[in-house]
Amino acid sequence: QVQLVESGGGLVQAGGSLRLSCAASGRTLARHGMAWFRQAPGKEREFVSAISGYGITSYADSVKGRFTISKDNDKNTVNLQMNSLKPQDTAVYYCATGPSSGTSYKSTLYDYWGQGTQVTVSS
Numbered sequence: 001q002v003q004l005v006e007s008g009g010g011l012v013q014a015g016g017s018l019r020l021s022c023a024a025s026g027r028t029l030a031r032h033g034m035a036w037f038r039q040a041p042g043k044e045r046e047f048v049s050a051i052s053g054y055g056i057t058s059y060a061d062s063v064k065g066r067f068t069i070s071k072d073n074d075k076n077t078v079n080l081q082m083n084s085l086k087p088q089d090t091a092v093y094y095c096a097t098g099p100s101s102g103t104s105y106k107s108t109l110y111d112y113w114g115q116g117t118q119v120t121v122s123s
Contacts, residue, residue, distance in 0.1 A: 002026035002112040004095050009117030012085055016121070020080040022095030022114055029053070030073040033103035035110060036080050038091035038119075045107055048093070049080060053101025060105070063089075085121045092116040 008020040022034070035050035049059045049069040057069050068081040078095060096110035103109070 002097065004097060004112055004114035006093065006095050006114040006117040009093060009119045011120045011122065014085060014087055014121055014123050016085050017081070017083045018085065018119060020082065020093055020095075020117060020119070022078045022080075024076050024078070024097060027097055027112070028073075029071055029076050029078060029097070031101055033098045033101055033109075034069075034071060034078045035096050035098075035103055036069065036078075036093055037096060037107055038089075038093045039116075040088075040091040043091075045094070047105035047107070050103035050105070051078060052103045056103075058103060058105070082119070085119075087121045087123045089119060090121050091119060093119050 003025045005023045031053045033052045036048040039045040051069045066084045071078045094116045095114045098110045
């Protein structure tokens with residue numbers, strides 16, 4: 001059984017930073033794509049960033065240059081470093097993993113999801 005557990009969310013002022021982590025069990029991240037999505041109240045879940053099994057990264061335009069995704073294959077974790085946070089980044093952040101090494105901005109590609117971690121950015 002694949003399990004994903006996010007951590008690192010919290011409350012931060014605009015311009016601040018947070019680092020989210022996603023610990024995986026039951027699946028080797030070195031061979032699977034991973035992604036972060038977020039969902040704000042009243043809005044649809046949206047793509048934030050992804051990293052393939054080969055380490056190729058992608059970002060939503062709204063976070064490009066501010067967020068950095070990385071993974072530690074030894075620890076089987078994926079991290080999302082979020083800098084220069086804005087109030088519009090406020091959302092529940094979810095990590096997800098897919099059945100192959102590839103990634104997509106579409107949530108339907110991913111077959112396992114974490115429970116989510118709240119990120120709140122105050123103005």
